[in-house]
Amino acid sequence: MPLLLLLALLLAPPMVRAQELAGHGGPVRALAVLAGGGLASAGFDQAVILWDPAAGQARRVMRWHAGALAALAALPDGGLASAGEEGRIALWPTGGAEIPSKVLEGHAGPVTALAVAADGGLASAGWDGTVRIWAADGTARVLQGHAGPAAALAWTPAGLASAGADGTVRLWETAGGRVLAEFGLPLNALAALPGGALAAGGADGFVRILQPGGTVREWAAGPSPVVALAVAPDGGRLAVASMGGSAALWSVADGRLLHGLDGPGLPLWSVVFAADGRSLWTGGQDRRVRRWDAATGAPLGPLAGAAEPAPPEGADAEGARVFRACSACHALGADAGPMAGPSLHRLFGRRMGSLPGYAYSPRLARGDITWTRETVADLFTRGPDVVTPGTRMPVQTVGEPGDLAALLRFLEVATR
Template identity: 55%
Template sequence: MLPLAARAEAPMRGHGGPVRALAVTADGSRALSGSFDASAILWSVEDGAALRILRFHDGAVNAVALLPDGGILTGAEDGRIALWRAGPEPERILLSHAGPVSGLAVAPDGRRIASSSWDGTARITPLDGSPALVREGHRGPVNGVAFLPDGRLVTAGYDATVRIWPEAGAPLTVPLDAPVNAVAAAPDGEIAAAGADGRLHLLRPDGTVRASLEVGPRPVVALALSPDGRRIAAATVGGAVAVVDRAEMRVRLTLVGPGLPVWSLAFRGPDELITGGGDRLVRRWDLATGEPIGPLAMARPADPLAAYAGDRGAEVFRACEACHTLTPGSGNRAGPTLHGVLGRRIAAVPDYPYSPAFRQLDIVWTAETIARLFEIGPARFTPGTKMPEQTIPAVEDRAALVRFLEAATR
């Protein structure tokens, strides 16, 4: 057990964008974070110092993992998975997906890794250079991967399924009620899965559902299991983290930060949790008290949508504000600024790293093209986009969003 007296004086700050991914070494001394700013940082947890800053990817680092031998893995929007050891550059590129990498996992034997991607596949890649094994079958993006203790792969998909893959043959498919954003495996083989409906599900290794629990009204976007498997942490886009007793399947503790989305989390031993979110910080939490370790230094920023209270279009836009700004001088986030978007040609914001396929599109952003984007989804309307797949089914909501953008981005 880690000593509760070991406390950092402040959160780990250094990223220029939301912290999308986290991993912690087995001894708890180091943490690895990946960010929308296209970098990964290796931290000394005790003093909050950045030991290494890893820059290579063309896009957000969505997934990170640590190998038993000290190697570092990063996976990103550019589809590439990089293996880092000593030195400022990756030792090698392990794999290139045809879409953004969304998750990474290391096999129990430490000799294989699994990756999930929005290209609709998961892949198992041996570290000895042997060819990757492709797992296909999900209808849409694969959002997460995990290895069971016996080496079988588990995948979570936007198609509202969890799939358990044998060494050969078809997977066992478990349908759930909403798109699944995250998956994790316990030491005894039980599977935790959660997603867009804010519910946490526990599945037995044979795919049957043991229990389900609503952990919040907002979508769950990340899961982590404590090393002993007794606790599950579930992070939501609303900014809260539910700490769940797995055996009893009940929320024992809720951690509440500045109110920004929490995109990533990892346990540091059984009694400490590390989180990363939209405020660009990596935070430590004492699970005995539910309090932050060190000051909760960054207050919630001013709400850029406060002036539009009651505007339906502003409410619809809340799903977009983590990635896009609206006003001059506010700059780019994971997506380009929307200031001046009406009448602007696609891929025209200076200094934003658009994908090559996106730059080839011939579109001008108008009320009609924006509405069409959210009617059929970014993947169909703008092939090659880095934008998360999402639609707005209601005609009136699409119209309200367009009216809001016309007013807010002038």
């Protein structure tokens, strides 16, 4: 177990430890409740963590993936499936392991969603626009129809449903799938409801309920894109998480807001109900997994996010503010645990793609740029997609000259 994680668990008071789980080095992108009551989380730091929720402790941290993770699914035998940026799906045995028991390959881009059917069948969806249903021998039935990335999956009594960036919800009864609804804007989340209905969450902040007969109900969950949905075991409540940092519990029957969750105000990426339906877990930008009372929406533990670390002595304070957008993926110190991006320790003078132990994208592994004030400035002026095409780094620029200058001053001190 990493030293920082061990110290966090030892120093936290008992009630906090049981309700607020800290251990990820980047945003928490996916959650799954495991058979037997365990909890799994995965994030931008490329790690899968298996938790003992009652004790508030990590039972195992698995660092096999070579990219940020986006999807988890609990398997009927007590195992777990995980996938993300690198396009591979790892199947883990009960209790986890150093390496997966099986790896499924075939997607030509990041995997965005995993879903397990009642009979144990595993499905995946990805940026390559395909949906795949996997057989026990590792082969897949490839389903094509989305005009763009497929973002979400849900098994229904009628079969597998998917939603994507093309704004459609499809039911895969045939090779091309049948379009159940088309909303004209990207859809990010999908959940199966009792009676064969589906809930879909989109970029406009709306939740839409698709009935088997084709009728659609909708309500505005908020001004920010909906990125995750979860249905309570009783089927009557829907948890909705958004990029704006809010989460809420809604009545499925009438679209009535039951409770808002007063979170830390940072984007939430994942949400899941406990198996008994009495509590709810969320994960997001602040790297925490948090627990809530599903009946009242009350936090079961403190909500104070991790305190912003003080800038290193002599570092530019304004540059530290600009750097916050980078801190979700990059550490500054030499001893930080794995994150989605490589550590920036001793960045200046280092050749691109040369940090030992980090799995770089093929473009960065070429190592034909040395990081200096000028090359870092160029990266954030023109954007990583232009300077290093093919990189996995999110497209991010700093357009204000004063902000860019402050960021460079900060990095020169903070990365020494």
